[in-house]
Amino acid sequence: MTPPLLEARQLVKSFPGVRALKGVNLTLDPGEVLAVIGENGAGKSTLMKILAGVQTPDSGQILIDGKPCVIGSVEDAMAHGIALIHQELNLARTLDVGANIFLGREPSRWGWMDQARIARESALILARVGLNVPPSTPLSALTIGQQQLIEIAKALSIRARVLIMDEPTSSLSVHETEALVRLIQELRSSGVSIVYISHRLGEVEAVADRVEVLRDGENAGALPRPQIRRDAMVKLMVGRELSQFYPHQPHPPGAVAMEAREIRTALYPKQSVSFSVRAGEIVGLAGLVGAGRTELLEAIFGVVPALSGAIELGDLTLRPRSPVESIAAGVALVPEDRKHHGLALEMGVRENLSLANLHRDQRFGFRDGPRENALCDSMIAALRIKTPGPSQPVQFLSGGNQQKVVIGKWLATDPRVLLLDEPTRGIDIGAKQEIYRLMEELAGRGVAIVFASSEMEEILGMSDRVLVMHEGRITGELPRQHLSEESIMGLATGGSSAPLSSQ
Ligand SMILES: Nc1ncnc2c1ncn2[C@@H]1O[C@H](COP(=O)(O)OP(=O)(O)OP(=O)(O)O)[C@@H](O)[C@H]1O
Ligand SMILES: [Mg+2]
Known part of the structure; x- marks a missing residue:
């Protein structure tokens, strides 16, 4: 029998006060897509950082092609063909695409950077990941999804045999996610092995050949392809079944708690948005990436002052200029980019x-x-x-x-109006349900909630009413009884009905 391409045996890693890995085993075969899932803090990223040489284990063994080896640094891992794409992208924003692909190992000719070779080789690799931009494109001109592809291109350029992706889709649009799933399937058929970490179990079902579940720093079980189903994954992750995933119950709406009037933001200065939300109501804000949802919520909260418009909260009219004012008026915003603003x-x-x-x-x-x-x-x-x-x-x-x-x-x-921007991004399934319960409880106590989400399921599951945005304006409003994936996608793409391909 051929040994696995990569094997980890009894890996242990402690941090002060935390035993992140308590003896974890993992195997990866050539051309296999292995999904590693588990609750927040289960040890997934720590395990991957060890395999990629970012961290060293306290004890345990790593074998490549059946031979024990020491991965003491990122360079060691790269020499063995292992590349990690981090949860937070690691690219140089001031450089162009080609320079990023070859960063740190620029080919040179007689001491000069070989620009022609960089251009030639990056064009080939970009074609392989399906990104149709010239290598001279500045990185800042790319979407997050495209930058992700650059990271993959970079890994391919070192001839990675093992590509580890830590939550690659958490900031991608629906289309970018679909494209990434296709790319993963292509890479697999060309013999690259992939380790895929995600909290989105639908994606895991779509891509994985096998699922390995971690719980509290230990192996909690594995699922071969025929057994990869959402309920089985949840049970292994959480240790119990989750019943009634969306606890939503419509509450009798109270008085209007907040009215946003003619809000214009710098992203779409020609459009303005008006809407209101009642006490005890949960309003979903749907739309594609770039529709202007984040900018709208930021303007309401005063993080970035609106170009014009006002917020009415009962008797109080506010032109939000700073979050301090908004907090005092009982408004709170849980931002999307929590790392930087939160x-x-x-x-x-x-x-x-x-x-x-x-x-x-x-x-x-x-x-x-x-x-x-x-x-x-x-x-x-x-x-x-x-x-x-x-x-x-x-x-x-x-x-x-x-x-x-x-x-x-x-x-x-203790807000009266709670604005949430992608509240469950990156959050495990058990904790997601806790957050839904909290939203429910707050609405039951009369808090008015507006939440922006790219997860269709959660928009459908948790909203009393949905506002759909497209290019900076509200293209439609759907009461709960008219909610469907098709009706939302139709409005999100600007009115024409274009149902999401079902995966
Ligand atoms: N540098 C560090 N110092 C101290 N504790 C750490 C460090 N890195 C990770 N931990 C702890 O180790 C445990 C495992 O963390 P890890 O990041 O591997 O979890 P994860 O499974 O990737 O979770 P998530 O889904 O939230 O990303 C956590 O309890 C975390 O707090
Ligand atoms: Mg992690």
Whole structure:
């Protein structure tokens, strides 16, 4: 029998206060697509970083083609043909496409960079990943999805035999995701092995030959192709079945809690948006990537002041210029790009949770320590934030747990109007359901909720009403009883009905 292309045996890795891997095994065969799934903090990224030489294990063994070997650095891993595409892209934004593909190992001729060769070879590799741009294109001109393809092109250019993708689709549009899935299938048939990490189980069903599940730093089980089904994956990940995934119940809507009037943003200065949301109502904001949803929510919250327009909150009319004003008026926004706008990475979980709330927790000018602590601890429990303790710096939490901290921070401000931008991106399925329950509970208490999401299922599952945006304006409004994938996609693509190809 031929040995697996790559094998990990009994890998152990600890961080201060956390045993991230407690003896994990993994095998990967040539030309196989292996999906690795598990809850936030299960150890997926840590395992991949070890295989790619970014981190070294405390103990355990790695074998390539059946031979034990030491992967002490990223260069070692590359020499063995292993490339990791990180959750956060690692490209040089100031360079062009060709330079990025060859970054760090530019071909040279007599001491000069061989531009002709860079251009020639990058054109070939770009064609292979299906990206139709000249190598001289500046990176900044590409969408996130296209940049992802550059990362893959870079890996192919070092002749990677193993391509590890850590949540590659979390910021991709529907079309980009479909294109990536096709590319993965092509790469597999050309003999490249792929390790694929994702919280989107539909995608896993579509691409994986085998699924390996991690739970709390241990192998929780594996599924061969015929057994890869959503319920089986969930059961292994969470350790129980999740019933009634969308807990949504329509509440009798109350008075109008917020009215946005004629909001114009810099992205689409010729368009304006008006809508209202009632107390206890959950409004979904749907649309394709680039439709202007994030810009709209940011303008309402005052992160980026609107070009014109106003927000009415009861008797109060606001022209939001800063989040401080909006918070005081009872509005909160959980941003999309949580890494950059949501967290103080070097500060602790508890401090981050209370950041947005400081102005309220003051007694005679002092911070109300005990109350703050109690609130934070209840958030950690409610959102099931996995941390060794409340003072752990958030930079050491797993990606999904960092996101939960941002959500908790804004929930702690006790808003009347809650704006959520892609609230469950990167979040595992158990925690997703917790977030839906929280939305439900808040709506039940009369909070008005507006949430933007690219996940059709969650828009359909959680909205009382959906507003669909296309190129900066609202192209339609659908009450719950008229919600369907087709009706939403039709409006999201500008009115013409173009149903999503079903996968
Ligand atoms: N550099 C670090 N220092 C301290 N703890 C860490 C570090 N890196 C990871 N951890 C901890 O190790 C555990 C596993 O984290 P890891 O990032 O591997 O999870 P994950 O499965 O990728 O989760 P997610 O789905 O949220 O990305 C977590 O508890 C995390 O907080
Ligand atoms: Mg991760």
